[in-house]
Amino acid sequence: MSTPTRYRVIALYKQLSYLGREYPAGADYFHKKLKGAFMKNKDLTDPTEIQKRIDLGDYVCKEIEAMYHINKYRAMKKRYYEDAEVENIQAKLESTNWATGSSSGATSSSAHRK
Amino acid sequence: MSNLRILVATKRVVDYAVKIRVNAAGSAVETANVKHSMNPFDEIGTEQAIQIKEALAKAKTGTAEVIVVSCGPAKSQETLRTALAMGADRAIHVESDVELQPLAVAKLLKAVVEKEKPDMVILGKQAIDDDSNQTGQMLAGLLSWPQATFASKVELGDKSMTVTREVDGGVETIKTPLPAILTTDLRLNVPRYASLPNIMKAKKKPLEKIVASSLGVDIKPRLETLKIAEPAKRQGGKLVESVDDLVDKLKNEAKVL
Numbered sequence: 001m002s003t004p005t006r007y008r009v010i011a012l013y014k015q016l017s018y019l020g021r022e023y024p025a026g027a028d029y030f031h032k033k034l035k036g037a038f039m040k041n042k043d044l045t046d047p048t049e050i051q052k053r054i055d056l057g058d059y060v061c062k063e064i065e066a067m068y069h070i071n072k073y074r075a076m077k078k079r080y081y082e083d084a085e086v087e088n089i090q091a092k093l094e095s096t097n098w099a100t101g102s103s104s105g106a107t108s109s110s111a112h113r114k
Numbered sequence: 115m116s117n118l119r120i121l122v123a124t125k126r127v128v129d130y131a132v133k134i135r136v137n138a139a140g141s142a143v144e145t146a147n148v149k150h151s152m153n154p155f156d157e158i159g160t161e162q163a164i165q166i167k168e169a170l171a172k173a174k175t176g177t178a179e180v181i182v183v184s185c186g187p188a189k190s191q192e193t194l195r196t197a198l199a200m201g202a203d204r205a206i207h208v209e210s211d212v213e214l215q216p217l218a219v220a221k222l223l224k225a226v227v228e229k230e231k232p233d234m235v236i237l238g239k240q241a242i243d244d245d246s247n248q249t250g251q252m253l254a255g256l257l258s259w260p261q262a263t264f265a266s267k268v269e270l271g272d273k274s275m276t277v278t279r280e281v282d283g284g285v286e287t288i289k290t291p292l293p294a295i296l297t298t299d300l301r302l303n304v305p306r307y308a309s310l311p312n313i314m315k316a317k318k319k320p321l322e323k324i325v326a327s328s329l330g331v332d333i334k335p336r337l338e339t340l341k342i343a344e345p346a347k348r349q350g351g352k353l354v355e356s357v358d359d360l361v362d363k364l365k366n367e368a369k370v371l
Contacts, residue, residue: 015310065307075130076154076300079242089370096368098352 005050012057013038019064024071116176118270120163121232122202123223124156124184126193127243136342143243143342152193155238157200157305158298162268163236164201165303179203181230185222187211191321198316199308205319206230210326210333216244218333220252225329227257232293234275239264239297250297260290263297 001009013034020030044050128134129149137144152160160182167178182197184190185208194205208222227235240247254261262268262277266285269276276289280299308316326333354360365371 011310018310018313019307068307069304072130072154073300076242080300092368092370094348097349098363098367 001045001050002047005047005054008054009038009050012054012061015061016057016064019061019068022068023064116170116272118166118170118176118178118234119230119232120166120178120180121223121227121230121235122156122159122163122180122182122197123219123235123237123249124160124182124193124197125153125238125241125243126150126184126186126190127153127241130154130242136344140342142339150189150192152196153238153241153243154305155240155242155298155300156193157238158300158302159236159238159296160197160200160202161303161305162296162298164306166268166270167201181206181232183208183223183226185210185214185219185326194321195313195316196308198319198321199313200306201312203319205321207321207323208326208329209323212333213335214326214333215335215337216246216248217252217336218331219249220256221331221333222326222329223249223253224256225331226324227253234292234294234296235259236296236298239299250295254295257295259293259295261295261297262288262290263295264299265296266299266301268296268302 016034017031020034021027023030041050041053044053127150128143128145129151132149134148135144136142160180163178163180163182167180170176170178180202181204182194182202183206184193188209190209191205191207194207198205206226208226210222214222223235235250235253237250237253239250241249250263251261253259262275262279264280265277266280267278271289274289274291275294275296276287277296278285278287280301352363354363361371
């Protein structure tokens, strides 16, 4: 592997490692997978093949960033932007005492269904 | 050729994904050894300032300087470093170890504004730890500046900006002269993730520290927290035997169908 490519691969590894710290399934799990993926390809010599792997790594970086953003966006949307119909139903479900079969929620329902 | 100076206010808050707990004394949310990060709405604000800067540079119609400021204890500098890594030009840390409520922050920011003379100040609409939604509005009042809050779209004009605001029941578009205050809404933009090379570069960008008391501003808290409690626990669920059973329960017991 030529030096510029070597540098790019190491930079890619570091970037993925940095992104993986916040991985939902666990930083350790991510690091294991990351190391495994790079070790599997460590003996490649064909520049085209190496470039393909680097491109895949860049793609994975973008996918992880997108996932982090979507998770955060969805959480913010859920917390700060109410869907009155959904909230009404959720409130009713949570206040129902299933054992006796009575609904203790006194809110009147927005009974229309779209 | 316009040369804009944009001041972005940011806050270091408990990370949005953390499951917060009330502390042992029942006086506040537990923040020790808990992950913190930049307030999501402030990330959107920082991103907006950088996008304005990049748009001006690309169109070659002007330049912009993005200054990011944060008021709080020493660890607030982590938030500032994140903003510098995203592309801000320099940072100001207004250091204070005492609790800063929105009114105090607004007064401190006013002092910074009078020093830096920006063309616009961008803030997040609210912080996810106190959900006050006050600082931007209070700052506008203290400065007697126009404000465009809950912005979901911003277009800059000649010494003015046209902002689309998210309001109950829809959107509203307003135009204000500059200088002005802008607070960000969720849909304004998608904040970029700082890459490692940019994080390294950010270490060399200027970060100025100002001690809050040196600004000659009354930052005493006005609000006292009387009580903090976790929400009531959910009642137990029940396993159902079949789809018919589920429909029956939703219809007759929960009354949602």
